[in-house]
Amino acid sequence: MRLLKRLKFAWGLACLGLACVAPGVQAQDAWPTKTVRIVVPFPAGGASTDGMARAFAQELAKELKNPVIVENRPGGGTSVATLAVKAQPADGHTLLFQADGLFNAKLATPELAYEASEFDIISPLAQTNYALIVPASRGWKRLEDLQGLTRELDLGTLGIGVSSYSMLAARMAAHLRIKHRMVPYKGGVEGVTAVITGEIDGYFATVGLTQTVKDNPKVKVLAYTGAPGRNTFMPGVKTFHELGMADMVFNSYYGLAVRADTPARIKGLLSATARKVVDSEAMKAARQRLHLEDYVGSTEDYRRDVARMFKQYEAEFAEGAKAGK
Template identity: 35%
Template sequence: MIARRQLLIGAATLAATRVQAQVAWPAKPLVMIVPFPPGGVADTVARPVAEVLARELKQSVVVENRVGAGGAVGIAAAARAPADGHTLLMSLSSISILPEADVLFGRKPAYTLNQLIPIARFTADPTVLVVRADAPWKTLAEFVADAKRRPGAYNYGSSGNYGTMHVPMEMLKAGAGFRMTHIPYTGAGPAVLALLSGQVDAVASGPATVVQHIKSGKLRPLAHWGERPLQSLPDVPSLKQAGYDASFAQWCALFVPAGTPDDIVQKLRAVAKKAAADPAVVATIGRAGSPIDYQDAPEFQAYWDADAKQMVDAVRRIGKVE
């Protein structure tokens, strides 16, 4: 009888501890990993969203730029983090591409998609092809024609091999039949800086990274990879309008490690929804050229599954790129 009573007391204590642990979350500051340098799309979205999360959860949210390997270093760190709700990941659509690239080269993937749970998507922007304002090309047709006349003479920058700035350019190169040299950087911000300084001739970037430079007259947009006109650049034609069957969306979404308790996931979904509707978040991201395109976890999971398949197919078509 005494043993049974002790067993019941122990079970009750364990249950009470679990309840207290649930109520206590978040028990310490949260870390939101951004696997790219400051200045890129993921960073632009992460910072205002983190402010809303901190306010709603009454706990600080530290944005940590953990860069390397086109985003794989930061994504893998988030995937391996304790699933206690204190580590978040704000990533781009390259999250779906990088494991397949590892497989292509016979490497063990740094992470797998099932190691992460989606919380919400905040933006989904087509990439935009931009050149410097003093470049000789005024249109996409002029750009392609010149690249064909001088194979390999021009180069383009990206956020890393098989990232969201690399894959769309490879799609365009394959569809239009020209060659350019690929120069990978550690993120979108450094790649755009390389374009502005004349180190590269073009980049394919999300609008948030380049729209201010376009408006200031430093960069010229030639085309975008979208299905409909861009809100921030309504006069820029799409590749499909130019006759190329290429589309690519650079989306930005929030994730947590797989195994994170469901009650925490639900709270994060609710707070993420508030963040997507917060006027300051909408204004900040909108000024950067990325309108909010919110999807809650179930809808985003379906979108992510379909998009990941498309991206994997694209990587396989591109093949090995050193």
């Protein structure tokens, strides 16, 4: 809970800082003055995270009339990328592609040399559901076919500790009354490849990544985490909710974060510019192409949603720690 309080406090300060930026003050310090880098904690190619980052970088460069590049720094449950951004000056030229791992890696490994409160979220980018994919060779046609499995179900995950992957896996296993084991990978493409080759039994792939393999005869899509009545990208596939698992409705959020000690006037410029780009027709088309949903709320709504999601991770982590004793 202390980590969550620090997060809320930092986000509150960020909101105050952004609200206090006046046009006259913005002009005092030019930004950007050099190449802007977006550090992505996942591998290049294939996954919707990398695709979203690159689409945004392209449009941001046009808006700023300044070079913007994507730097992929996978590993350590996203901590490698997070630490790389922390090591750079707090001048608004190094941004962190924010995903669940910013908080989860710290929960799993408290000794990591950063605090989540050292970063402020400046803009949402998109949101996505997950789909459970399994090797067709296993012979599972429906989710119910997993019931009664007498061995552990090997499911892929990104990074270490509590994550959207481990949380969804635990909930599904409880519903099906089976045991499971998490197998870590650096990126979604690696996890999907492991399913195709039969190395693991399943993987919760983002909807965008699922689209790349849904017609592959070696893959079967069993269900996805969408809300009732919404089926934007997965026609013909039932939601977990429809299958009686209401707590499996889940969105993962993508956003941008910056070092919290970045000057408020630069954070204000960053937030306003990023949101303008995110809401552009070009980015709406990019999200549609990547099978990602628009985040329709405000940046403050996004911060609240991320904080709410973090509460879920914190509760899962505490429950896991209790069970391990």
